[in-house]
Amino acid sequence: MIEILQQIINGMAIGGVYVLIALGLTTVFGILGIAHFAHGSVSMFGGYLTFFLVVMWGLPLALAILIALVVGFLLGVLIELLAYRPVRNANHINAFIVALGLTMMVEGLNLEFFGHEQVVIPTDFSRVFNIGGVTIPELRLYVILAAALLIAAMTIFVEKTKTGQAIRAVAENRDAAILMGVNVNTIPLVVFSISTALGVCAGVMVGALFAIAPGIGEGLVVKGFAVLILGGLGSIPGAVVGGLVLGITEALAAGFISSAYKDVIAFVAMILVLLVRPQGLMGKA
Amino acid sequence: MRWNGKTLLWALALVGFILLPQLITVKYYLHLSILALCWVIAAQGQNLIQGYTGYVSIVQAGFMGIGAYSTALMGLHYDLPVWLTILLAPCVTAVFAVLTGYPSLRVKGHYFAVVTLAFNLVIFIVLMNWHDLTQGEAGITGIPKPGGKDSWLNWRDRGTYYYFVLSIAILMTGLAALIVRSRIGQTLIAIRQNEDLVGAIGIAAWKYKLFAFVTSAMYAGLAGAIYAHYQSFINPEIFGVAQSLDAILAVIIGGSGTIAGPVIGAFFVVFLPEYLRFADSFRLILYGLVLVLATIFMPRGIVGVAGDLWAKVKGKPS
Numbered sequence: 001m002i003e004i005l006q007q008i009i010n011g012m013a014i015g016g017v018y019v020l021i022a023l024g025l026t027t028v029f030g031i032l033g034i035a036h037f038a039h040g041s042v043s044m045f046g047g048y049l050t051f052f053l054v055v056m057w058g059l060p061l062a063l064a065i066l067i068a069l070v071v072g073f074l075l076g077v078l079i080e081l082l083a084y085r086p087v088r089n090a091n092h093i094n095a096f097i098v099a100l101g102l103t104m105m106v107e108g109l110n111l112e113f114f115g116h117e118q119v120v121i122p123t124d125f126s127r128v129f130n131i132g133g134v135t136i137p138e139l140r141l142y143v144i145l146a147a148a149l150l151i152a153a154m155t156i157f158v159e160k161t162k163t164g165q166a167i168r169a170v171a172e173n174r175d176a177a178i179l180m181g182v183n184v185n186t187i188p189l190v191v192f193s194i195s196t197a198l199g200v201c202a203g204v205m206v207g208a209l210f211a212i213a214p215g216i217g218e219g220l221v222v223k224g225f226a227v228l229i230l231g232g233l234g235s236i237p238g239a240v241v242g243g244l245v246l247g248i249t250e251a252l253a254a255g256f257i258s259s260a261y262k263d264v265i266a267f268v269a270m271i272l273v274l275l276v277r278p279q280g281l282m283g284k285a
Numbered sequence: 286m287r288w289n290g291k292t293l294l295w296a297l298a299l300v301g302f303i304l305l306p307q308l309i310t311v312k313y314y315l316h317l318s319i320l321a322l323c324w325v326i327a328a329q330g331q332n333l334i335q336g337y338t339g340y341v342s343i344v345q346a347g348f349m350g351i352g353a354y355s356t357a358l359m360g361l362h363y364d365l366p367v368w369l370t371i372l373l374a375p376c377v378t379a380v381f382a383v384l385t386g387y388p389s390l391r392v393k394g395h396y397f398a399v400v401t402l403a404f405n406l407v408i409f410i411v412l413m414n415w416h417d418l419t420q421g422e423a424g425i426t427g428i429p430k431p432g433g434k435d436s437w438l439n440w441r442d443r444g445t446y447y448y449f450v451l452s453i454a455i456l457m458t459g460l461a462a463l464i465v466r467s468r469i470g471q472t473l474i475a476i477r478q479n480e481d482l483v484g485a486i487g488i489a490a491w492k493y494k495l496f497a498f499v500t501s502a503m504y505a506g507l508a509g510a511i512y513a514h515y516q517s518f519i520n521p522e523i524f525g526v527a528q529s530l531d532a533i534l535a536v537i538i539g540g541s542g543t544i545a546g547p548v549i550g551a552f553f554v555v556f557l558p559e560y561l562r563f564a565d566s567f568r569l570i571l572y573g574l575v576l577v578l579a580t581i582f583m584p585r586g587i588v589g590v591a592g593d594l595w596a597k598v599k600g601k602p603s
Contacts, residue, residue, distance in 0.1 A: 035395035086581045094580050096341055096395055097537055100530055101576030108569030218526060222406060225399035229392065260414040267403040271388050274400070278391040 002133045007255040013140040015247020016147030020202040021224035022239040024195035030171035037099035040221030041106035046072040046200030047207035048114040076196030118213035232283020321555040322450040328535040328547035330504025336541030338497040339477030341398040345532035347405035350524025352506030353513035367431040378506025386498040412521035424520025540588025
């Protein structure tokens with residue numbers, strides 16, 4: 001029983017990372033109709049950059065994350081302006097292929113700047129809490145809390161603020177939003193900056209919890225989409241549920257079945273959900 | 286068949302392909318040409334689902350892997366003749382394609398792409414980790430050549446294998462052309478253009494999509510099997526997501542939704558890296574850039590651009 005609880009706690013940490021990635025993907029998808037496939041690689045770029053600033057320049061972690069957020073934000077804006085905007089009115093398959101091309105480019109840039117080595121972002125959080133036999137490393141706890149905080153902030157932003165309202169309006173009905181005076185040229189930039197910021201946070205969390213290496217970004221973005229498929233498209237609660245289900249499934253699979261096949265089991269779970277509920281766990285039919 | 290410019294071009298290309306081994310002096314280029322012909326088969330399959338049906342599938346290399354491993358394992362464990370295992374390999378691939386295609390085609394557009402990509406990751410993980418079956422990263426060696434010991438053809442000669450692959454590539458390209466011209470192919474194109482309309486006039490679109498997906502997988506399985514018997518050695522490395530992206534690139538660069546496109550695109554993706562001998566990271570950046578620029582500026586690929594030029598030369602508005 002304690003072992004199961006332990007794995008669930010582990011799963012919540014990685015699940016929180018998946019939720020952040022998925023939220024970034026779902027907002028971009030809602031506004032632009034683009035499966036922003038490069039999101040994982042951009043997130044990893046943020047993680048790499050944070051590592052680089054902390055280890056090479058000796059900056060404090062918080063400052064490094066801040067700089068990574070700003071640089072990642074600029075990268076996201078560049079991607080929107082230079083790559084996605086030209087194909088905005090073309091058919092969706094073209095936008096998706098552009099996204100695949102971007103993924104290759106960002107992965108290549110990561111290799112070029114940061115090399116092939118696997119890196120771990122060093123943190124001072126090495127204490128381990130023990131609650132009734134369940135051990136929770138301090139870092140893992142902070143990751144879960146930070147993820148929860150970011151998800152809450154994102155929800156409040158989208159639901160309560162004027163900009164959030166405009167974002168939802170464009171996602172709902174682009175033409176009507178234009179008529180209501182929403183500037184549909186700046187909204188994508190706002191969306192990309194939020195999505196990239198969430199992505200960079202997720203990248204830092206992955207870098208601190210596990211490690212960053214070439215190819216991790218692709219795996220992460222696939223997990224992000226798997227979360228959306230599991231949870232149902234375009235709903236924040238869906239993404240949260242989907243992320244936790246995926247993370248916990250993976251942790252249980254790794255703990256009790258086989259850690260080499262944990263991804264396989266997570267994807268099989270996704271396919272099973274698709275068979276029973278094509279609209280996702282929380283999606284409307 | 287009308288004897289117009291297009292048929293003439295195909296005939297010229299055919300003669301070119303037949304004469305190619307005589308024209309090539311460097312053996313290495315013959316090797317690359319054989320690889321490119323394998324890719325022609327895989328890309329024709331990719332084109333059926335991506336170019337004609339309008340669904341991006343990112344598992345073509347994974348299916349090549351299933352084809353390659355099934356022909357190798359059946360040959361080594363059950364001692365079946367090579368021609369039989371090559372024929373069985375696409376059938377094994379088809380079984381996997383049905384199992385994955387049925388659930389994943391229930392989701393539209395991008396999600397289909399993501400599910401197929403997840404499947405490619407699964408195939409890769411299994412090939413890497415199921416040591417008893419696949420010998421993991423070390424791979425399988427000693428895969429026999431076709432024809433056995435007492436064959437009248439010398440299969441170890443690259444020229445022989447070239448003609449073998451060439452004839453299969455021609456056959457599969459012809460088959461793709463037949464499929465596209467048939468009622469099924471026309472329905473696939475209709476799905477790409479307006480899937481809701483196809484559903485509205487009472488056609489069960491999912492059956493056609495599944496057909497396109499399974500057929501494309503069988504093409505990949507066949508390509509993988511031929512590749513395995515050519516190299517005599519396979520490991521999971523070349524059946525990863527990056528190679529599936531190459532298949533997509535081949536279709537886009539060549540000209541998606543055309544029969545000639547995958548042929549041109551396949552040679553492009555095999556020969557381009559040979560001329561661009563950069564470090565791996567630069568290759569990725571450049572490939573990505575080519576993919577982005579090609580999609581933005583020439584969405585109809587080399588064939589589309591050539592067609593426009595040809596129309597200009599003849600003075601007809603395109």
